[in-house]
Amino acid sequence: MLFQGILMDCFQKINKERTPASVYNLLIGKKAIQTIQDARFYQTANYYGIYPSLAKEDYNKQVRQLVEEDYFVEDSEKKLQITKKGKTWLASHRGYLNGFYGSEYAKMIEPFKQRLLLFIQTLTNTTQNEYRFIPITDQYEIEQFVKSCYRKYKQQPSDALKQIYKELENALSYLTDQEASMFVDRITSFHSYGSSLQQLSQDYQLAIPDCFLSIQKVFYHLLKLQDEDGRNYPMLHLFTKGLHAAHTPLSRTAQSTLCLLKKNHSLEEMMRIRQLKLNTIQDHLVEIAMHEVNFPFFDYIDSTIYEEIKEVVDRKQTYRLKEIKNNINPAISYFQIRLALVLYNR
Amino acid sequence: MIHLKDALHHHFNYDAFRIGQEEIISDVLRGEDVLGVLPTGSGKSICYQLPAKLLDGVTIVVSPLISLMIDQVKELKAASFKEVIALNSFMPFHEQQRALNHLDLYRLIYVSPEWLQKKNHQNYLKRLQVKLFVVDEAHCISQWGHEFRPDYQRLHEVIAELNHPPVLALSATATPDVQTDIIQSLNKPNMKKHIYPMDRKNIAFCVEEVENDQQKLERIEEITKSYLVPTLIYFTSRQSSEEVALWLRAKHPNMNIAYYHGGMEASERLRIQQQFMNNQIDIICCTSAFGMGINKPDIRLVIHYHLPLQIESYIQEVGRAGRDGNSSVGVILYHKGDFRLSTNMVKNELPTIEDIDRLTRTILTYQNNQIDLPSPEQLHMLIDINEGAGRFILRQLQKYELVRDNVWLLDEQKWKSVRVKIIQNLEERKIYKNDKLNELYQWIRSDDCFRQSLYQSFQNGFQKPDGQCCSNCGFHWSDWLPESSLNTVESLSLMNWRNKLQKILNIEEG
Numbered sequence: 001m002l003f004q005g006i007l008m009d010c011f012q013k014i015n016k017e018r019t020p021a022s023v024y025n026l027l028i029g030k031k032a033i034q035t036i037q038d039a040r041f042y043q044t045a046n047y048y049g050i051y052p053s054l055a056k057e058d059y060n061k062q063v064r065q066l067v068e069e070d071y072f073v074e075d076s077e078k079k080l081q082i083t084k085k086g087k088t089w090l091a092s093h094r095g096y097l098n099g100f101y102g103s104e105y106a107k108m109i110e111p112f113k114q115r116l117l118l119f120i121q122t123l124t125n126t127t128q129n130e131y132r133f134i135p136i137t138d139q140y141e142i143e144q145f146v147k148s149c150y151r152k153y154k155q156q157p158s159d160a161l162k163q164i165y166k167e168l169e170n171a172l173s174y175l176t177d178q179e180a181s182m183f184v185d186r187i188t189s190f191h192s193y194g195s196s197l198q199q200l201s202q203d204y205q206l207a208i209p210d211c212f213l214s215i216q217k218v219f220y221h222l223l224k225l226q227d228e229d230g231r232n233y234p235m236l237h238l239f240t241k242g243l244h245a246a247h248t249p250l251s252r253t254a255q256s257t258l259c260l261l262k263k264n265h266s267l268e269e270m271m272r273i274r275q276l277k278l279n280t281i282q283d284h285l286v287e288i289a290m291h292e293v294n295f296p297f298f299d300y301i302d303s304t305i306y307e308e309i310k311e312v313v314d315r316k317q318t319y320r321l322k323e324i325k326n327n328i329n330p331a332i333s334y335f336q337i338r339l340a341l342v343l344y345n346r
Numbered sequence: 347m348i349h350l351k352d353a354l355h356h357h358f359n360y361d362a363f364r365i366g367q368e369e370i371i372s373d374v375l376r377g378e379d380v381l382g383v384l385p386t387g388s389g390k391s392i393c394y395q396l397p398a399k400l401l402d403g404v405t406i407v408v409s410p411l412i413s414l415m416i417d418q419v420k421e422l423k424a425a426s427f428k429e430v431i432a433l434n435s436f437m438p439f440h441e442q443q444r445a446l447n448h449l450d451l452y453r454l455i456y457v458s459p460e461w462l463q464k465k466n467h468q469n470y471l472k473r474l475q476v477k478l479f480v481v482d483e484a485h486c487i488s489q490w491g492h493e494f495r496p497d498y499q500r501l502h503e504v505i506a507e508l509n510h511p512p513v514l515a516l517s518a519t520a521t522p523d524v525q526t527d528i529i530q531s532l533n534k535p536n537m538k539k540h541i542y543p544m545d546r547k548n549i550a551f552c553v554e555e556v557e558n559d560q561q562k563l564e565r566i567e568e569i570t571k572s573y574l575v576p577t578l579i580y581f582t583s584r585q586s587s588e589e590v591a592l593w594l595r596a597k598h599p600n601m602n603i604a605y606y607h608g609g610m611e612a613s614e615r616l617r618i619q620q621q622f623m624n625n626q627i628d629i630i631c632c633t634s635a636f637g638m639g640i641n642k643p644d645i646r647l648v649i650h651y652h653l654p655l656q657i658e659s660y661i662q663e664v665g666r667a668g669r670d671g672n673s674s675v676g677v678i679l680y681h682k683g684d685f686r687l688s689t690n691m692v693k694n695e696l697p698t699i700e701d702i703d704r705l706t707r708t709i710l711t712y713q714n715n716q717i718d719l720p721s722p723e724q725l726h727m728l729i730d731i732n733e734g735a736g737r738f739i740l741r742q743l744q745k746y747e748l749v750r751d752n753v754w755l756l757d758e759q760k761w762k763s764v765r766v767k768i769i770q771n772l773e774e775r776k777i778y779k780n781d782k783l784n785e786l787y788q789w790i791r792s793d794d795c796f797r798q799s800l801y802q803s804f805q806n807g808f809q810k811p812d813g814q815c816c817s818n819c820g821f822h823w824s825d826w827l828p829e830s831s832l833n834t835v836e837s838l839s840l841m842n843w844r845n846k847l848q849k850i851l852n853i854e855e856g
Contacts, residue, residue: 053611120850120851124850124851124852127852128852131426132424132425132426133424134420134421134424134616134620135420135424136613136616137613138420140441140444158852161851161852161853162851162853164851165847165848165851165853168847169844169847172843172847177842177843180843181842181843181846183843184843184846184847184850185846187847187850188617188620189850189851189852190852191624192624192626192850193617193620193621193624193626194617195617196604196614196617196618197614198604198605198610198614199604202592202595
């Protein structure tokens, strides 16, 4: 039920203000500014990008199933709402859903995972004098990283393996035996290729998404530990080298717009210089506003506009742009509302 | 010739050549154009991999299947042949650019035929010292080959562009007609032919007619229960491969059974493949996607739950058994309803005339209204037809230059002039495919020796089988006693995770 639990949590948090597609975008970690903004507004950032390989059909199927099993109910506008049954389930499984740090480690989790697993595969093979093995990944950057690590440890490979054991053993003991066990089964080593998700699903009698997410959770846990207690997890820490934690940096195109902004170009000038539409530039500005501490909000909205929007958000308890727009002075644009919401969430 | 053997040992760690390899390699090194037809599993790739190591320059290999070439590159790298790369249109842009700028670092370059058609790509290759041009799966050149690829028919242009390096064409399934086509299309009339018989004397053929699917399952259960050997079970649908794998697993809880098909993620497929290689899996239920480039020597049983659509594919699939030369069995389970199923599959693999007309109308309307068209490779989505049918249309459009370099060149006038020809080709193709299917079913229904009739269109005669011949000559399971190579891998599943982790990381206990 892990996957379903996460879906319930998400739908409860967006509280009918967003479409099912927005939850899908959240889970696969879509880089659109809307998705990133939603993740913050609705406090679902922990789930951002936790399931990049999730197929749209599988997602839809799962959502439909939740409706069939009365965890969700569809209202007259075809919006999905969590039922009492769903709420009860959520209330008693809170702890089970903890442990994801999606947006925090969005850029780190994949390379960290691959580096760790390829390093283990490499060392366990070479210590047995096996130099012919098919690596679990052939991504250039990962290979290069592991090569450099390997060079560092090839003099005392068994010490490195011992250290990895120590750290993993320690880290996994915080988790349930089942989570630890699935994680271990997925590791590829000398003459032993790790289980596929299908195999885990059979071995543990869990749905495939639950297997994937359980293991994903372990990797977030490892990342968190090395972050907070790097001294006790030097090997794990090593595998994060050069990776950037936390807030996704600006998209490249927004960076170019930021350069212009810093030179005090107006909106119109930015459009002309960059040969982009107004909407696009505005998207960039919202994105920049979320990242830049010194963003000049009040170049675009004055304080009366901000207060007006804030009042509606508080009174209506909503982040829905359309709903807000309908309750304020029509002269205020969507762009201004979005900026105001960024500021509101500061 | 002694030095060739040394080189083989030195570079690939093999002690001896297999049939045909040495002869082909010697001719290739002498700079001759060679056509090699070698049975599946006989190590065709050594015929160019060893020359690639020995020649002072680059070897280019055209290979039709991207997954196959990627597997080969992985294997070569694992065997410390590092100066090798696979170039294809699926490579991420910057990775491809990095590779193109450093092409001189490689000795062996695999390319897909589509990739090779691009002028820009050819220009990169022209800067290299190309010492050998290999056409793998060369039967794709021939219209009469079962895997016809129009881009293959333009390979002679590329060969000329590269200043006529020596050409090596290789295939495992080329009838005499197809061989002639290959030589003609490559425009190399003096090609030296090395044709080796494709029959496999260590494989026995066992064809069993049953009443229904349920009985197929029962037979599979019985056979796999008596023989704990590495086994492949072939299906034509992904869904049945999954279903039967799960069913069989419930029947044999102590065996390791998995499924494998093209719908799975690449990394998951790799796990299953490698587990099978390591004997962590005993039985794989798979579609034809499995097996390309898999070099497991000790597969003892290849069972067909569904038959493929032509004899060539069957020969290829059953040929994955017994590459080590030890006694193996190919089992075919079929019932009367199977023929109808196969006929439907053939039908769906080709478009109807209406499909083709609908497609061109759509394209012309889009063009007239200046609506963006999807790339020609995606045309099956435009009118929602089966991918195979879409591929047929695409190939026809390429043939008549209505698509080139993945760009639409269609207009009203051109279309009118080729429509009749395309429809004619479609009709011919339909007849051809149905003939192929009939040939296969005639074969399994025949009362004659299965070995003889299987190979008769490819060669005269066959070697005397090592063990039993086939079910028409008399096959008794009780006489088949293969050595079980499954040295029951120590089961990890019962250990707790700490012990498992220790074992994986090779840590002494305590």
